[in-house]
Amino acid sequence: DTGVSQDPRHKITKRGQNVTFRCDPISEHNRLYWYRQTLGQGPEFLTYFQNEAQLEKSRLLSNRFSAERPKGSFSTLEIQRTEQGDSAMYLCASSFLLAGGELFFGEGSRLTVL
């Protein structure tokens, strides 16, 4: 499978715990994105990497959220001290440098905070 893969697919945690999601993009893509999607809504942009550089972060990304892409390949999204409002689907996507509107999304990591 050469698509975007995300792990874990589902995570249930208690409020206050830390969680980490991993994304493996399509190997030749140098842009990587994280989005968040809540039920019935469209995805919301969180952050974006070009190679290993994090070039933009949404104001939705509070200081409890941190994303890395250390070697310009896979990426991790960590949420510290989770809150119930963090419950959502976290989507990773990747694209070529000049992609227009075409992003390749993974199937997402669903987070439930109890």
Place this chain on the structure above:
Amino acid sequence: GESVGLHLPTLSVQEGDNSIINCAYSNSASDYFIWYKQESGKGPQFIIDIRSNMDKRQGQRVTVLLNKTVKHLSLQIAATQPGDSAVYFCAENMNAGGTSYGKLTFGQGTILTVHP
């Protein structure tokens, strides 16, 4: 803030009919307008995009129309099939200093149901 929205939250059609999904946008500075399809339990899947300097673009069984005068975007699906049943999102690509990248603003979504 500026946003992209949809007129109809649900659309139900018979197999073989043509479907039209509509979207209104407000950010005139967007460089690309895009349609995505999302099936249950899956991530969004790119269908087609259109650059802001075009008014029509065709793909396989799909056509996207862009009317910049009234800030309206539509997706037409010809000969709709049960496999087309999904949520459809319009999105716009934010133009940042002349460089387009993947910071997309998505609308709320339209649920398309195709009956055999």
